Structure formats: structure tokens, C-alpha cells
Amino acid sequence: MKEIKIESTLYVYNTVKDLPSDVQDLMNNAHQARDKAYAPYSKFNVGAALLLDNGEVVIGSNQENASYPSGLCAERTAIYYKGAKYPEAKILKMAITASSQINKTTEPIPPCGACRQAIVEYEINQKSPIEIYFMGETGKVVKSNSLKNLLPLVFDKSVL
Numbered sequence: 001m002k003e004i005k006i007e008s009t010l011y012v013y014n015t016v017k018d019l020p021s022d023v024q025d026l027m028n029n030a031h032q033a034r035d036k037a038y039a040p041y042s043k044f045n046v047g048a049a050l051l052l053d054n055g056e057v058v059i060g061s062n063q064e065n066a067s068y069p070s071g072l073c074a075e076r077t078a079i080y081y082k083g084a085k086y087p088e089a090k091i092l093k094m095a096i097t098a099s100s101q102i103n104k105t106t107e108p109i110p111p112c113g114a115c116r117q118a119i120v121e122y123e124i125n126q127k128s129p130i131e132i133y134f135m136g137e138t139g140k141v142v143k144s145n146s147l148k149n150l151l152p153l154v155f156d157k158s159v160l
């Protein structure tokens with residue numbers, strides 16, 4: 001029997017104001033997307049914004065449905081929009097923000113497992129890491145230098 005230890009390094013910023021200015025701008029785009037989310041069922045709004053290497057910013061928000069599983073998270077809405085509109089572009093940075101319509105989210109909200117799986121496929125295909133920044137409505141921001149830090153033991157096309 002052999003023990004395997006898995007380690008990830010994440011960086012915590014106390015406030016959005018401590019981020020580099022391009023990331024603050026990106027997070028602002030994510031906030032704007034979040035505030036237009038369609039989340040009448042969970043009342044939990046999520047926004048995502050991607051900065052591409054062609055200078056474009058692509059956004060997404062969660063889109064819910066009366067048939068609950070038909071809804072989609074903000075991160076996948078954004079990443080699939082990018083795949084459809086700018087298939088050749090690389091994603092440099094991704095900002096994610098969440099706010100509840102019921103109570104204030106002050107803790108950073110990480111992307112769900114399904115979104116991590118979707119994002120990592122783009123990261124692998126583009127052969128360069130995506131910086132991920134995530135936060136709640138206010139407060140701390142967590143940065144990961146690559147999606148892979150959030151998804152150890154990744155399942156990808158290399159195993160098929």
C-alpha cells in the first residue's frame with residue numbers, strides 16, 4: 001500500500017480591491033452578469049466572466065428551469081458561449097461571483113464539480129492554464145493558478 005498526498009495551492013485576497021486592476025474589471029463583469037441571472041427557484045445568482053487572449057470578455061449567468069435539471073450553471077454558460085463564439089481563443093482568466101437573494105454570501109463560492117470538469121477540458125485543449133478567481137457577494141476572493149488545482153485526479157480524454 002502506498003499513500004498518495006494531493007496538495008493544491010490557492011491564494012486568498014482580503015477584498016476585491018487587492019486584485020490586479022484587470023481582474024477587478026473582470027470581476028465587475030461577473031457581478032453584472034450575476035445580477036441578471038435567471039434564478040427564480042434557488043434564488044442563488046451566479047455570474048462568470050472570461051478574459052480571452054483576443055481581448056474579448058465573455059460572460060455567463062446561471063439559467064434555471066421549471067424542470068430543475070434542465071438549468072445550467074453560470075460557469076458552463078460562459079465557457080460554452082466562449083466555445084461557440086470564439087473557438088480559437090484561449091481563456092486567460094475566469095472570475096466567478098455568487099449572491100443569494102435570501103442572505104448575504106460573504107464566503108468565496110467555488111465552482112461546482114460539474115463546472116470544474118467542463119472548464120478543465122478547455123484548459124487541457126488550449127494547453128495553457130486558466131487563472132480562476134471566485135468570491136461571494138462581498139469579502140474574500142480566492143485565486144487558483146489553474147483549474148487543475150481544484151480538480152485533482154482529473155478524468156479527461158486521455159483515458160478514453
Ligand code: THU
Nearest residue numbers: 042044046062073074111112115
Ligand atoms: N450554480 C452555478 O451557477 N454555479 C456553480 O458552480 C454552482 C451552482 C447555480 C446552479 C443553480 O442555478 C444555483 O446556482 C443553485 O445551485
